[in-house]
Amino acid sequence: MDDTQTTFFIGHHEPKRLLPVTSNNLHDAHALNYDMLTCPITTPYFHTRVLSKLSTHLPNVSSTSSIDLGSSTNASPIVIEPLTPLDSPLSPDEVTSQLIGVISPWIDLASPDPVIADISIQVLKLELAYAAFCGITYVLVPGPRMRTSADDGSGLVQFGRAILDGLTLGPWMSLYIWMPLIDHSDDDTEDIGDLSPFARQQFTGQADNSTRRLDLFGTWEAWSTIRSICKYSSRLSVAVALPKLLPPVPIQSRWYSEPVRILTLDSSIFSKNGKGYPVLTKAHQALISRFMRHKNPPWLLLSNVGSIPSTTNGVSPLADSTAYPTLAEASGYKDPVPHLSYLRNLQNRQPPPSLIEKFGAGYQDYLQAPLQPLTVNLESITYEVFEKDPVKYDWYERAIARALTDWGTQRKPASGIDGRIVVAVVGAGRGPLVTRALKAAESVGIDVDLWALEKNPNAYVLLQRHNDTIWNRRVSLVKSDMRTWRGPVRYDDTKRLSQMLTNAEPSNTNPTYTGSVDTDSTYLLATAARKATHYKIDIIISELLGSFGDNELSPECLDGVQHLLNPIHGISIPTSYTAYISPIAAPKLYADINNSMVQTTPRAAEIPYVVMLNAIDHLSTSAASRVPPTPDNVSSTTPHPTSSTPDPPQSPLSAHPPNPALPQPYSKAHITGKRRAESSTESALKRASSISAPPAPVPTILPTWTFQHPNSSLSPSPPAANTHNTRHSVLHFPIPNRGLCHGLAGYFECVLYHSTASMPTTKKNAAEPYLASPSVVLSTNPNTMPALSPDMMSWFPLFFPLKQAVWFPDDSEAVVTMWRKEDARKVWYEWKIDAFMKIGKKGRVRLGGSEIHSSEEEGCLM
Numbered sequence: 001m002d003d004t005q006t007t008f009f010i011g012h013h014e015p016k017r018l019l020p021v022t023s024n025n026l027h028d029a030h031a032l033n034y035d036m037l038t039c040p041i042t043t044p045y046f047h048t049r050v051l052s053k054l055s056t057h058l059p060n061v062s063s064t065s066s067i068d069l070g071s072s073t074n075a076s077p078i079v080i081e082p083l084t085p086l087d088s089p090l091s092p093d094e095v096t097s098q099l100i101g102v103i104s105p106w107i108d109l110a111s112p113d114p115v116i117a118d119i120s121i122q123v124l125k126l127e128l129a130y131a132a133f134c135g136i137t138y139v140l141v142p143g144p145r146m147r148t149s150a151d152d153g154s155g156l157v158q159f160g161r162a163i164l165d166g167l168t169l170g171p172w173m174s175l176y177i178w179m180p181l182i183d184h185s186d187d188d189t190e191d192i193g194d195l196s197p198f199a200r201q202q203f204t205g206q207a208d209n210s211t212r213r214l215d216l217f218g219t220w221e222a223w224s225t226i227r228s229i230c231k232y233s234s235r236l237s238v239a240v241a242l243p244k245l246l247p248p249v250p251i252q253s254r255w256y257s258e259p260v261r262i263l264t265l266d267s268s269i270f271s272k273n274g275k276g277y278p279v280l281t282k283a284h285q286a287l288i289s290r291f292m293r294h295k296n297p298p299w300l301l302l303s304n305v306g307s308i309p310s311t312t313n314g315v316s317p318l319a320d321s322t323a324y325p326t327l328a329e330a331s332g333y334k335d336p337v338p339h340l341s342y343l344r345n346l347q348n349r350q351p352p353p354s355l356i357e358k359f360g361a362g363y364q365d366y367l368q369a370p371l372q373p374l375t376v377n378l379e380s381i382t383y384e385v386f387e388k389d390p391v392k393y394d395w396y397e398r399a400i401a402r403a404l405t406d407w408g409t410q411r412k413p414a415s416g417i418d419g420r421i422v423v424a425v426v427g428a429g430r431g432p433l434v435t436r437a438l439k440a441a442e443s444v445g446i447d448v449d450l451w452a453l454e455k456n457p458n459a460y461v462l463l464q465r466h467n468d469t470i471w472n473r474r475v476s477l478v479k480s481d482m483r484t485w486r487g488p489v490r491y492d493d494t495k496r497l498s499q500m501l502t503n504a505e506p507s508n509t510n511p512t513y514t515g516s517v518d519t520d521s522t523y524l525l526a527t528a529a530r531k532a533t534h535y536k537i538d539i540i541i542s543e544l545l546g547s548f549g550d551n552e553l554s555p556e557c558l559d560g561v562q563h564l565l566n567p568i569h570g571i572s573i574p575t576s577y578t579a580y581i582s583p584i585a586a587p588k589l590y591a592d593i594n595n596s597m598v599q600t601t602p603r604a605a606e607i608p609y610v611v612m613l614n615a616i617d618h619l620s621t622s623a624a625s626r627v628p629p630t631p632d633n634v635s636s637t638t639p640h641p642t643s644s645t646p647d648p649p650q651s652p653l654s655a656h657p658p659n660p661a662l663p664q665p666y667s668k669a670h671i672t673g674k675r676r677a678e679s680s681t682e683s684a685l686k687r688a689s690s691i692s693a694p695p696a697p698v699p700t701i702l703p704t705w706t707f708q709h710p711n712s713s714l715s716p717s718p719p720a721a722n723t724h725n726t727r728h729s730v731l732h733f734p735i736p737n738r739g740l741c742h743g744l745a746g747y748f749e750c751v752l753y754h755s756t757a758s759m760p761t762t763k764k765n766a767a768e769p770y771l772a773s774p775s776v777v778l779s780t781n782p783n784t785m786p787a788l789s790p791d792m793m794s795w796f797p798l799f800f801p802l803k804q805a806v807w808f809p810d811d812s813e814a815v816v817t818m819w820r821k822e823d824a825r826k827v828w829y830e831w832k833i834d835a836f837m838k839i840g841k842k843g844r845v846r847l848g849g850s851e852i853h854s855s856e857e858e859g860c861l862m
């Protein structure tokens with residue numbers, strides 16, 4: 001099995017397993033290719049003991065206590081005695097530690113009758129304590145009975161409180177609350193011996209529980225309440241029971257964002273194929289495939305599929321997981337575990353991971369502080385990771401080639417002293433954009449005067465080496481901060497100067513300058529000896545973008561170099577970039593920040609993080625089918641914000657990859673040329689041909705603000721202040737389904753170049769229309785990225801967290817207010833989210849909201 005093959009962990013659950021699980025049973029299960037077994041923690045004997053106690057004492061309790069237990073007395077009126085050997089099949093041995101314990105499904109922790117709830121809590125505690133004692137680490141806890149829970153949610157609160165206590169009983173134990181995917185009365189069954197029917201009428205009221213009920217988000221909301229009461233404990237997860245008919249994608253997506261550690265598949269959800277073999281619908285297959293792409297994929301638990309046949313009684317188990325019989329084979333072969341064989345077969349049919357999934361494998365939902373390449377000099381490995389991007393540099397090369405072509409065809413005068421177009425790569429790093437600029441110039445047959453500037457002295461060493469070894473000394477190098485650079489320069493006698501300085505033979509290479517009058521002896525000598533002629537740049541190329549576009553201070557850096565640009569025709573690549581935002585449910589990130597990170601960083605919830613978002617749900621969506629965007633329709637497909645942003649949002653744009661393996665967010669696992677070869681289109685096709693996913697609703701992702709370069713409002717000299725780069729934006733997001741917002745996902749789109757000339761149609765761009773588009777655009781916005789810059793992986797999204805999750809009811813509205821702020825030293829963001837409910841046609845009422853979060857203390861230093 002290769003390392004990209006998905007592995008399913010599949011367990012067997014027998015609701016009425018009467019006998020203790022022995023090592024032989026475990027052996028049989030493993031031989032059949034099951035990975036795990038469940039086991040009830042207590043026996044039917046214990047159940048009978050509790051029922052008889054209840055039936056003996058409940059009438060007495062009823063006559064003496066008609067009012068609420070707890071408000072009238074603190075003592076349990078019915079006490080369940082401690083467990084005896086007859087009460088549990090478990091012993092602390094090797095077998096037990098490999099089992100998933102199951103809490104008795106007949107209790108009712110959420111019962112409105114305080115006596116029933118109290119007995120249920122006692123049973124829960126006895127079972128959890130004994131399971132923990134025996135060494136069980138995973139316990140399934142049947143979720144609250146939705147049918148009998150009180151309308152005011154008090155039963156859920158009671159349930160959550162009991163689980164909170166339960167978590168303290170086994171410090172190494174994880175609890176899985178077992179919930180149906182949706183709240184549907186058809187799924188609510190009551191078995192003989194359940195405690196819930198014993199609830200007395202004075203507590204259950206007259207409610208008619210037989211009314212049919214279907215609430216798609218009902219069980220999710222119940223889970224969310226329990227999880228919140230348990231303070232997002234990392235030892236509390238959820239097991240979701242799949243129904244026979246799967247509900248619409250929005251509720252599936254909601255569960256996808258939750259810590260679903262087990263998916264349970266009852267035999268009743270399988271259909272039979274022509275030969276009588278159990279099979280799942282395409283929708284079920286797609287759901288399972290989607291969940292299997294999680295960093296921690298859930299286990300699958302087959303329930304009610306018959307007992308495990310013994311391997312010692314003549315039935316031969318399947319030797320090989322790939323051995324799901326063909327129909328022909330099936331005719332002469334009795335598969336002892338057909339449901340399991342089906343799932344193993346499904347496992348083998350899982351589509352391979354996409355390029356981005358491979359690239360980010362293991363780093364999904366991993367929080368990283370964004371880089372500050374302006375103030376911190378990057379390591380070579382970090383640059384190396386950028387350079388693996390299969391899309392970004394191609395797109396830059398296209399943009400440069402088009403800009404040069406347009407310059408020539410529009411007959412614009414160039415700034416070079418010798419009449420050549422002057423191109424400068426500012427923030428050149430190790431030089432990939434320099435290489436691309438040379439390639440682009442060659443491809444369009446235009447000779448350019450190329451400059452490359454970098455302030456990182458270590459990267460500068462490599463630039464010099466590349467100039468000697470790769471670029472044939474065609475590049476003039478400058479070591480400087482771009483904001484203090486005085487621009488391209490030519491001296492009368494560079495040959496003599498070079499000879500004088502290096503004491504070497506004159507060469508064709510251009511001299512290199514730091515650009516700093518204070519530190520550069522080369523510069524001093526040059527300027528002292530002869531007359532320097534500074535000239536303008538025609539095309540400035542930079543890649544200073546962060547995950548939110550402007551968060552690595554691209555606007556500030558480019559403003560500082562703009563005065564060197566040809567004032568009439570000068571072009572900046574990129575031309576503009578727009579930040580985008582969307583409210584999301586991200587319970588894992590919320591728990592990681594507010595439970596763990598705040599321990600060491602008290603302001604952890606006020607820092608934006610770079611993160612490969614995976615276990616999230618976009619709360620604002622539209623169900624409308626949507627035409628896949630092309631570079632030219634992106635602006636028109638995204639709603640515009642109510643914004644005080646000076647520049648209107650432009651069409652699209654791109655960010656930097658976090659590096660999970662190293663402290664710097666950018667460094668990543670290497671991506672080989674072979675990986676490059678498989679495009680997302682290919683893997684998408686493969687996926688589509690194997691398992692088709694249901695159509696997902698379209699997330700509402702709104703433009704927050706835009707920066708344009710060159711900035712026409714700037715004066716010809718470098719700006720003295722930075723106030724023009726502040727931004728403020730108020731965005732309205734419809735929230736169709738109730739949910740908890742844990743923060744905002746930030747993306748960006750970047751127009752590298754927008755051509756005014758039309759592109760000739762070639763074979764290649766006819767096949768890939770974006771190649772013929774006048775705009776060359778990078779995008780991390782999930783709505784536009786697949787069309788604009790598929791497979792680009794230089795940037796993961798930015799996550800703006802919340803200290804307290806904000807609740808949104810069905811059909812409400814989120815109002816997000818964002819600020820980009822600055823002082824003389826730094827730039828930072830502030831954000832706030834408010835929940836509103838629509839009343840009537842125009843009215844609305846504020847339900848609550850977050851405080852203003854500010855990253856000022858962690859601002860990006862200028």
Ligand SMILES: C[S@@+](CC[C@H](N)C(=O)[O-])C[C@H]1O[C@@H](n2cnc3c(N)ncnc32)[C@H](O)[C@@H]1O
Pocket residue numbers: 373374377378383386387426427428429430431432433453454455456459480481482483542543544545557
């Ligand atoms: C994101 S890296 C891009 C490097 C390279 N162009 C690439 O695409 O791989 C940004 C580079 O800009 C440099 N840089 C950032 N701010 C700068 C400034 N004000 N002046 C000069 N270089 C700067 C950083 O040192 C870094 O090498």
